[in-house]
Amino acid sequence: MVPRITAGRAARPDTDPSRRHSVVENQSDDEPTSKAFKMSIPENPDPFNLFNEWFAEARTCGQIAEPLAMTLATVDERGMPWPRIVLLKEVSERGFVFFTNLGSKKARQLRANPKASLCFYWMPLDKQVRVLGQAELIANDEADGYFATRERESQIGAWASRQSERLAAREDLEQRFEKYTKEFEGRDVPRPEFWSGYRVVPESIEFWLRAPFRLHHRRVYQRQADRSWVSHLLHP
Numbered sequence: 001m002v003p004r005i006t007a008g009r010a011a012r013p014d015t016d017p018s019r020r021h022s023v024v025e026n027q028s029d030d031e032p033t034s035k036a037f038k039m040s041i042p043e044n045p046d047p048f049n050l051f052n053e054w055f056a057e058a059r060t061c062g063q064i065a066e067p068l069a070m071t072l073a074t075v076d077e078r079g080m081p082w083p084r085i086v087l088l089k090e091v092s093e094r095g096f097v098f099f100t101n102l103g104s105k106k107a108r109q110l111r112a113n114p115k116a117s118l119c120f121y122w123m124p125l126d127k128q129v130r131v132l133g134q135a136e137l138i139a140n141d142e143a144d145g146y147f148a149t150r151e152r153e154s155q156i157g158a159w160a161s162r163q164s165e166r167l168a169a170r171e172d173l174e175q176r177f178e179k180y181t182k183e184f185e186g187r188d189v190p191r192p193e194f195w196s197g198y199r200v201v202p203e204s205i206e207f208w209l210r211a212p213f214r215l216h217h218r219r220v221y222q223r224q225a226d227r228s229w230v231s232h233l234l235h236p
């Protein structure tokens with residue numbers, strides 16, 4: 001039998017469908033006295049301090065295969081949002097950096113409309129972070145610096161892929177990979193001009209922490225005109 005999706009996290013196998021929902025709703029850690037219920041998202045003058053704390057936890061907990069993964073949403077000319085996963089490669093008070101092909105769908109959308117949002121979900125920690133802001137291209141020397149750290153095959157892959165364009169057959173891509181492998185034989189692979197990074201400069205950052213009874217903790221930070229941050233709590 002296909003398990004009901006409403007069962008949510010930590011669904012335990014239950015052969016009686018009528019009981020399945022209540023089993024999950026009554027998880028034993030769902031107590032008003034439990035740690036998750038009592039803990040809070042502390043008021044912190046700088047959301048990057050809090051982000052760095054949570055991010056470090058995600059990177060070191062050893063239970064998250066890809067802690068750098070974040071959903072990036074951009075919008076097309078009809079206002080249709082397009083989500084996809086990219087990897088966070090740098091975070092600082094300036095913003096959140098990812099790398100991509102500048103001919104890709106996302107890059108074309110960002111050129112037309114730089115509004116972007118990011119969403120992290122670190123499941124074993126029961127934490128989510130949402131970022132809204134504007135994406136800007138990073139400087140060429142920053143992109144060169146990061147490109148140089150990539151594995152040679154990935155550098156060649158960046159040349160070979162015309163990301164998001166229609167591919168007639170897989171062999172075409174393989175041939176392009178071979179072509180650039182030969183072209184750069186015996187020398188460093190330069191960064192293609194059509195490959196760089198974007199920095200999402202946040203105007204708001206929201207932190208979410210699971211708590212029992214769906215009474216989750218939420219705190220949103222909003223950037224002020226003087227660049228300082230103000231935060232408040234949100235209903236879950």
Ligand SMILES: Cc1cc2nc3c(=O)[nH]c(=O)nc-3n(C[C@H](O)[C@H](O)[C@H](O)COP(=O)(O)O)c2cc1C
Pocket residue numbers: 066069082084085086087088098099100101104105106107163164
């Ligand atoms: C775990 C994971 C990490 C990814 N990291 C990146 C990335 O850092 N940059 C990127 O351009 N695409 C990355 N991708 C691929 C994108 O999700 C997406 O398929 C691709 O960028 C094309 O998106 P677009 O057509 O909307 O531009 C990643 C996919 C996954 C599943």
